[in-house]
Amino acid sequence: MSLNQNNLSNTFNIPMTRTRSKLLQSPMVAKTAMKENFNFSFTAKTPDKSAQTTIPKYGLKRKLSAQDLSPPTDTFSSCKRHRPLSRISSMLSPAKPVRRVSQALHRSVTPKPSRPKTMQRRFSTTWKYQGPSPLPTPTKPKASKRWLDFAESNLSNQMSKIQIMRQEAIYELYSGEVELVQDLKTLKEACSSMVYYNPMHTLKILKPNELQEIFGNIHEITPLHEDLVQKIMELQQANGSVNSIGTTLIVWFPKLLPYLDYCANLFTAKLALEEKRRDKQVADFLERCKQSPFSRKLDVWDFLDKPRSRLMKYSLLLKNITKLTSTEHPDYSYLLNATSSIENFVSKVDIKAGMAKCSFIQSKLFYVTDDQHIPLIDESRLLLCSGIVKNKAGTKLHIFLFEKVLVLCRQATRNEVFMYQVHRHPIPVASLAVEDVPDENIRTNSLRGSFKDALSGGRAGKNFIRVSNTSSKRLQYLLQVNDEHDKKQWLNELNQAVSRHSHAINV
Incomplete structure (x- = not known):
């Protein structure tokens, strides 16, 4: 079915102008008008300021006056700004179809907000480089680590x-x-x-x-x-x-x-x-x-x-x-x-x-009591091994194995100076006993365990070593290291220190 341009003009009661003629020639507008049965009531026929035109079905956000739809007069043609026809045709192009006539009319008569003068001035003064892109910085060649790259070429055959x-x-x-x-x-x-x-x-x-x-x-x-x-x-x-x-x-x-x-x-x-x-x-x-x-x-x-x-x-x-x-x-x-x-x-x-x-x-050891400061600490001249371990409760301890004594410490600060506070009593190497504790024989009481572990009596501990003083049954420590590798190293160092000291006494 074809839709005549004059029929549309009579139906809408809109005076025919060049702009409206261009608008009504769009197949999308014609198709939409036929589909909606021309349910529009534009009553404006003369450019009267008091008369207003409404669109009852679709309800635009603002009312359109009759002056907006009337053709421009000679009086205001020199000072009134008009939207070019190319902008209206681009709105109704097939690439971006307008679904409703009301949307097309609203877009055609709504003025586009102008860019602020400050932005125009800023963009107008911005210089843009139009030349070719700069070449990348050449990478510095790495020095070769092969002797053949510097020697004579015939040496590889000789x-x-x-x-x-x-x-x-x-x-x-x-x-x-x-x-x-x-x-x-x-x-x-x-x-x-x-x-x-x-x-x-x-x-x-x-x-x-x-x-x-x-x-x-x-x-x-x-x-x-x-x-x-x-x-x-x-x-x-x-x-x-x-x-x-x-x-x-x-x-x-x-x-x-x-x-x-x-x-x-x-x-x-x-x-x-x-x-x-x-x-x-x-x-x-x-x-x-x-x-x-x-x-x-x-x-x-x-x-x-x-x-x-x-x-x-x-x-x-x-x-x-x-x-x-x-x-x-x-x-x-x-x-x-x-x-x-x-x-x-x-x-x-x-x-x-x-x-x-x-x-x-x-020099960094701090003694809480005088009986902790035994003479063997000052007599030692070598530090055989040191590291960080945990006791059965999960507290971190610094362990220092000197050539004559084993000392356990806690990290502390005294008068804003970093110190090692001696934990309980040091163990002389002469009376040191070392024991490898199997993992299934230990139950830890660390607070980091789960509620289930607490009810079951603690978690099964791993990588534990027991060091004790043979001259004092009450003085023993149950120490946990990081992994199996550290456990083997600590057992080796402790046993070697004991055997070295016993060998020196026998000689």
Whole structure:
């Protein structure tokens, strides 16, 4: 069925204008009008201000006056703003069909809110880049860790597989020294912003004595490794290979004496660093350094602990080179001597570090009663093992195994100073008894258990050790460790301490 334009005009009683003619030509409007049986009553015929037009069925939110539907006059044509026809046709386009005639009329006569002048001025002055997108920053190529990348290309055909692996092992030792020197310079050297020590001293973030407590004698460590790097470079032949390195290491290892003081200071340095991190200025500075490119997302403690970890790694590196060296090679015997030399030195470092840690813990012990302070605590010079355990009630305890006595403590604060409060009475190693407690024989009374566990007499405990004093039946402790691995380690350390002490008495 076709709908004539004049019929619509007569039905609505609307004077025909160009705008209304364009509106009534839309197939959606015609179809909707036919579907609704033309249930509209527009009564406006003349542009009268008092006359108003309503839409009773659909009830628009506001009433439309007759002036809104009347054609513009010549008097107001120059000053009245009209909506362009393209906007009305876009509203009634097939892509977004209007379901009702009332909605179409309402959208056609409702003025669009204008943008504020401040927004217009802001957007008009905004400059937009129209050029091509910038190229990404080229990534810095990583240094290769393979010796063949630096050696002559024909060496791979002239050398055997074992010989190439030996050169790779020597190059691993060399590249590790180069990386360590760079990290040590990051800590101490005064070059641009790639430092920790000097900016903290210049900006007065930490006092000189506090810096000395944290960094120790790091300035004595850096020249040692620079010297080794230089010596290995001198050993390198024209084709890039190194024939012998054992004699150089035998001469260089005795120069590592500054490591004795440096490693002994690491325990107190870490505690001092954690204490200073509570200061917001120090924490902010260290976090900014950590996020900087030169730190490679590493904390300052990672740099401070690298010399110690490097020292412990020399034995493994030399054993790997020795394994790849023929027994008939002149460097084989020198490598064995160098390995033995560095292992002896590492044992000395461990002893001195243990003595320093032992004296520090002794200074932090707080005794509630005088009978807790037994002479064996002050006579001990080594701290064999330490850690955190729990008693049967679930309370955390710090356990310290000295060479002559076992001490249990609780963490406490006295006069705003961190201390270890001695728990009950220490147990001398001479009268120490150690027992491995099976898991099914223990029922814990911890408050963290469920209500069902409380009714059943507690939960089945796991990983418990019983330590007691053979001279006093009442003095015994039931201690719980983290897991089975820690349990085996603690049993081993405690039994070794007892056997070592009994052996010393018999001798």
